[in-house]
Amino acid sequence: MPSTTGERAQDEKETGRLEAFSDGVFGIAITLLVLDIKVPRALELADRSTLEEALWRQWPTHASYVLSFVTVLIMWTNHHKVFRLIRRSDHTFLLINGLLLMFVTLMPFPTSLLAEHLAQPGGATAAAVYSGTFVLIAALFNALWHYAAHHGRLLARGYDREAAQAITRQYRFGPALYLAAFLLAFVNVWASVGLCAGLAAFFALPDSGNRKLRE
Amino acid sequence: MPSTTGERAQDEKETGRLEAFSDGVFGIAITLLVLDIKVPRALELADRSTLEEALWRQWPTHASYVLSFVTVLIMWTNHHKVFRLIRRSDHTFLLINGLLLMFVTLMPFPTSLLAEHLAQPGGATAAAVYSGTFVLIAALFNALWHYAAHHGRLLARGYDREAAQAITRQYRFGPALYLAAFLLAFVNVWASVGLCAGLAAFFALPDSGNRKLRE
Amino acid sequence: MPSTTGERAQDEKETGRLEAFSDGVFGIAITLLVLDIKVPRALELADRSTLEEALWRQWPTHASYVLSFVTVLIMWTNHHKVFRLIRRSDHTFLLINGLLLMFVTLMPFPTSLLAEHLAQPGGATAAAVYSGTFVLIAALFNALWHYAAHHGRLLARGYDREAAQAITRQYRFGPALYLAAFLLAFVNVWASVGLCAGLAAFFALPDSGNRKLRE
Amino acid sequence: MPSTTGERAQDEKETGRLEAFSDGVFGIAITLLVLDIKVPRALELADRSTLEEALWRQWPTHASYVLSFVTVLIMWTNHHKVFRLIRRSDHTFLLINGLLLMFVTLMPFPTSLLAEHLAQPGGATAAAVYSGTFVLIAALFNALWHYAAHHGRLLARGYDREAAQAITRQYRFGPALYLAAFLLAFVNVWASVGLCAGLAAFFALPDSGNRKLRE
Numbered sequence: 001m002p003s004t005t006g007e008r009a010q011d012e013k014e015t016g017r018l019e020a021f022s023d024g025v026f027g028i029a030i031t032l033l034v035l036d037i038k039v040p041r042a043l044e045l046a047d048r049s050t051l052e053e054a055l056w057r058q059w060p061t062h063a064s065y066v067l068s069f070v071t072v073l074i075m076w077t078n079h080h081k082v083f084r085l086i087r088r089s090d091h092t093f094l095l096i097n098g099l100l101l102m103f104v105t106l107m108p109f110p111t112s113l114l115a116e117h118l119a120q121p122g123g124a125t126a127a128a129v130y131s132g133t134f135v136l137i138a139a140l141f142n143a144l145w146h147y148a149a150h151h152g153r154l155l156a157r158g159y160d161r162e163a164a165q166a167i168t169r170q171y172r173f174g175p176a177l178y179l180a181a182f183l184l185a186f187v188n189v190w191a192s193v194g195l196c197a198g199l200a201a202f203f204a205l206p207d208s209g210n211r212k213l214r215e
Numbered sequence: 216m217p218s219t220t221g222e223r224a225q226d227e228k229e230t231g232r233l234e235a236f237s238d239g240v241f242g243i244a245i246t247l248l249v250l251d252i253k254v255p256r257a258l259e260l261a262d263r264s265t266l267e268e269a270l271w272r273q274w275p276t277h278a279s280y281v282l283s284f285v286t287v288l289i290m291w292t293n294h295h296k297v298f299r300l301i302r303r304s305d306h307t308f309l310l311i312n313g314l315l316l317m318f319v320t321l322m323p324f325p326t327s328l329l330a331e332h333l334a335q336p337g338g339a340t341a342a343a344v345y346s347g348t349f350v351l352i353a354a355l356f357n358a359l360w361h362y363a364a365h366h367g368r369l370l371a372r373g374y375d376r377e378a379a380q381a382i383t384r385q386y387r388f389g390p391a392l393y394l395a396a397f398l399l400a401f402v403n404v405w406a407s408v409g410l411c412a413g414l415a416a417f418f419a420l421p422d423s424g425n426r427k428l429r430e
Numbered sequence: 431m432p433s434t435t436g437e438r439a440q441d442e443k444e445t446g447r448l449e450a451f452s453d454g455v456f457g458i459a460i461t462l463l464v465l466d467i468k469v470p471r472a473l474e475l476a477d478r479s480t481l482e483e484a485l486w487r488q489w490p491t492h493a494s495y496v497l498s499f500v501t502v503l504i505m506w507t508n509h510h511k512v513f514r515l516i517r518r519s520d521h522t523f524l525l526i527n528g529l530l531l532m533f534v535t536l537m538p539f540p541t542s543l544l545a546e547h548l549a550q551p552g553g554a555t556a557a558a559v560y561s562g563t564f565v566l567i568a569a570l571f572n573a574l575w576h577y578a579a580h581h582g583r584l585l586a587r588g589y590d591r592e593a594a595q596a597i598t599r600q601y602r603f604g605p606a607l608y609l610a611a612f613l614l615a616f617v618n619v620w621a622s623v624g625l626c627a628g629l630a631a632f633f634a635l636p637d638s639g640n641r642k643l644r645e
Numbered sequence: 646m647p648s649t650t651g652e653r654a655q656d657e658k659e660t661g662r663l664e665a666f667s668d669g670v671f672g673i674a675i676t677l678l679v680l681d682i683k684v685p686r687a688l689e690l691a692d693r694s695t696l697e698e699a700l701w702r703q704w705p706t707h708a709s710y711v712l713s714f715v716t717v718l719i720m721w722t723n724h725h726k727v728f729r730l731i732r733r734s735d736h737t738f739l740l741i742n743g744l745l746l747m748f749v750t751l752m753p754f755p756t757s758l759l760a761e762h763l764a765q766p767g768g769a770t771a772a773a774v775y776s777g778t779f780v781l782i783a784a785l786f787n788a789l790w791h792y793a794a795h796h797g798r799l800l801a802r803g804y805d806r807e808a809a810q811a812i813t814r815q816y817r818f819g820p821a822l823y824l825a826a827f828l829l830a831f832v833n834v835w836a837s838v839g840l841c842a843g844l845a846a847f848f849a850l851p852d853s854g855n856r857k858l859r860e
Binding site for chain 2: 030051205
């Protein structure tokens, strides 16, 4: 049990390395998204279309890139907010964080799947896999936070209770909303993807709930 | 409002993680540029050309790599300079920085597009997309800086006013110059790319404006 | 020989950079695993199968991704635990750590090899290469730890002897168990991969041995 | 001119971010090397060869991976050693370091080129490009070090003069030796690559010169 100054410093250092590793994984996952945007080949354009048209035809790829980039960036911001309150770590916490990173790292795959099949017969399946990944990530974020915050288990001594409650409130609806997007995929592909986009915009834009966290 | 020593330390730590994440994204984006340089296959060379000729024919790829690498490196240096004066962060700042990173991360795509189409019918479109990405990045750099520096909003208490003004001056012309490169793309592809190269060289070489920042 | 406060601080800083570099390499290797999961192309699905079936047929790829991700994550956690006790570095230590990173970095290759050949005639070879990579990594982890811990060579002054012995005990069986998986590959591919999966689950789940390390 | 405690701390922080960025770039460049090792496809093996034979036939790829990984790792170690003595940075230093990173980042390309053409008619060209990249990197390492060390320009006050002279001595022969490998490429491909491998082994193994640096 950490009780001396030395051990407390040791604790902070440890979380620091976990944050740095997580940041690295978020940063690489977000950057690998670009590898899915393929350049139209010059030889294939020669005869019947211009590069401009070819780029416009790629719009599902560009839209998927923006949607996934913004969503992963919001996830990183959330991870960041949670870790501002966390000081300690244990094996279960490392495990939950590891599973979370596994699905964050996977993001280039559902993004690429959505871009390829959005306007094709497989659109429903692609949108279900895409939003389903977000369901799992949102659920794991809740698990990570509730495990750490339960009786202040891994939080700093004298942590900011209001900030902690704001996170609990903010996380409550994530899994349910992404589950709605997942179920919508089987009804209407565009509604499902639209809901994901709406959620990204809602979380990205500064709102009163988020502003509270910063004051 | 941060006012105690503890909160000030907390602020510095937070910006530290934002810088580390941004550095990671810059570092990965700059490194992924190399993936666009494809090795000429041995089987395709067997009959009618040597490897040396094949490598020379790839010059648009090599030139694009160098131009994008140097430009992204300058962007990183600028990001670095800006963050030396910034101590705090808020939601809007995170959002602007996120958008900036989104276009930095995109860089391998316009680079690859330029390399493929520079000397082809789609050259104008490719050069417009390439320089257009720089217009957006330059504009977002200005937005980031002006948001942070407005009434010293996110700067350190007692920040170096001269260094801040030097950044404001240095950033003023970026968007306009890259906009000129963007417009030139529709007139002459080589002039557009040449202007981008000239700007990279101008910012890379030590000049009086940059030296001032270091004194 | 470090003896003053200044030199001790220098030592810590140096290990810090080695840890950061190692973390980066682990983080990138783990993230590159996703590049092996190829999206089924829409054009190839049009006639005779649905996207859903195509994704199910990809199960060896998905399973390999999960197995390798979890195993590399456990490796990272182990690296982390070891470095909590280590304070100094020398050339031989850098060399062993470098070889360890070389095989960690290689992981996307055996993972991809396993995914492609698991249910094919080359299954035994693929499983042997896969588990053989783990044999080498487990052996290098032991070498790294024993070199550092021998007479407390690179450990902190007054290091936690019980934690050190727990690591020695925990590492003892790794190479032998993965060697068993390697040999099993020539008898039964599924038993070999199953043993690798069992070891990943065993190390990932919190057990008494691991819990001891945290108390 | 830094003279107060505050400004000195500022200096250290700045070099810290430069080191972190450089580490990230080294780490990513070294990890991307694995992307060149392509898995033999199951369908192509079905009729006339086994996976084992196919993997043995890939030996130039495996050998190039090991050689480049070890060489880049040695470069990182050297970068690390140099930065232990450096405390400040300026525009010219950033520029030299940037050029150095540009060629380090390029490494996956000459590595892939060597693997593809080593035993083909283009072998001489590939080996020349490969060793030529090392000539440039070795020259830039010398430029970086001499610029920083000239009259102790960017070094810590009261830096270890013996360590500085050891670096100067150690770097002296790098460019000439790699230039010899470059010229050998036009005479005998294997001698050129062998010299590169010998240099990697020489620098990797602990020798008296390196040991001196650590005492």
